[in-house]
Amino acid sequence: MTDSAESAVLEARNVSWSVRDRPIITDLSLAPKPGSMVGVLGPNGSGKSTLLRVMTGLRSPSSGQVLLDGADARRISRKRFSSRVAFVEQEVSTDQNPTVRDVIELGRIPHRAAWSGPLPDDDEAVARAAATTNLTGRLDQRYGTLSGGERQRVQIARALAQEPDVLVLDEPTNHLDIRHQLDLLALVRGTGATVIAALHDLNLAATYCDHLLVLAGGRLVTSGPPAEVLTAEMIASVYGVSAEVSRDERGVHVRYLAG
Numbered sequence: 001m002t003d004s005a006e007s008a009v010l011e012a013r014n015v016s017w018s019v020r021d022r023p024i025i026t027d028l029s030l031a032p033k034p035g036s037m038v039g040v041l042g043p044n045g046s047g048k049s050t051l052l053r054v055m056t057g058l059r060s061p062s063s064g065q066v067l068l069d070g071a072d073a074r075r076i077s078r079k080r081f082s083s084r085v086a087f088v089e090q091e092v093s094t095d096q097n098p099t100v101r102d103v104i105e106l107g108r109i110p111h112r113a114a115w116s117g118p119l120p121d122d123d124e125a126v127a128r129a130a131a132t133t134n135l136t137g138r139l140d141q142r143y144g145t146l147s148g149g150e151r152q153r154v155q156i157a158r159a160l161a162q163e164p165d166v167l168v169l170d171e172p173t174n175h176l177d178i179r180h181q182l183d184l185l186a187l188v189r190g191t192g193a194t195v196i197a198a199l200h201d202l203n204l205a206a207t208y209c210d211h212l213l214v215l216a217g218g219r220l221v222t223s224g225p226p227a228e229v230l231t232a233e234m235i236a237s238v239y240g241v242s243a244e245v246s247r248d249e250r251g252v253h254v255r256y257l258a259g
């Protein structure tokens, strides 16, 4: 499915990114089918965040191209790009002392005319995003006083308020308890947006993703549907972990073997 480049909203085509001549990601391509959820897997330091940063325009590829609606993303204004693509990074820090509402409202900026304050549409989008993420009662709380999991949910709410066509999430379940992990992935799937998410949990990836991409050392190891990608051989070679992988009518399940 990632070969269906023509229909992808956001596409990476043979992108590489290096720092001081050290290749961090090399020749990666990804063209998610609209409305699908793609999981980017790989060990720590394998280049997942870098790929997401390149795809969201925070890093310029050293070679290759990022395309939005088939056009080179470098030719698209940041505002227009952000009205289509929302990115939730792993750790978001702020020097200010904003409220939860202030943070979620940031998602509306790409939709506003220059210098305009919040409009009724913005207030509605913020209220909807807060309700969907169960934060309605927290809107006036200071962001800095929230727990790690609550902050994560606020960042997701900010991205939802952006009403994007593509949601790019870097380890979105980090900090979340199991209930919130399941709720969050079901929620983002239910938005209808195309989702690209870096994930560590192989079972969550198997449950929620349509397509997986596995990286090691910044290069593609394998890609395809979870049932094809998640094998004991792949887990042993990429993560150095022995695992049993079972398949039944509910999907793929990975059980790690101690030792």
Ligand SMILES: Nc1ncnc2c1ncn2[C@@H]1O[C@H](COP(=O)(O)OP(=O)(O)OP(=O)(O)O)[C@@H](O)[C@H]1O
Pocket (backbone or CB within 6 Å): 019, 024, 042, 043, 044, 045, 046, 047, 048, 049, 050, 051
């Ligand atoms: N600006 C930079 N300068 C130097 N090295 C960098 C820079 N950005 C990334 N790297 C290195 O590139 C490699 C890939 O980093 P990246 O954050 O993309 O990995 P990741 O797969 O997201 O890791 P994790 O699972 O730990 O979040 C790491 O070794 C990292 O130290």
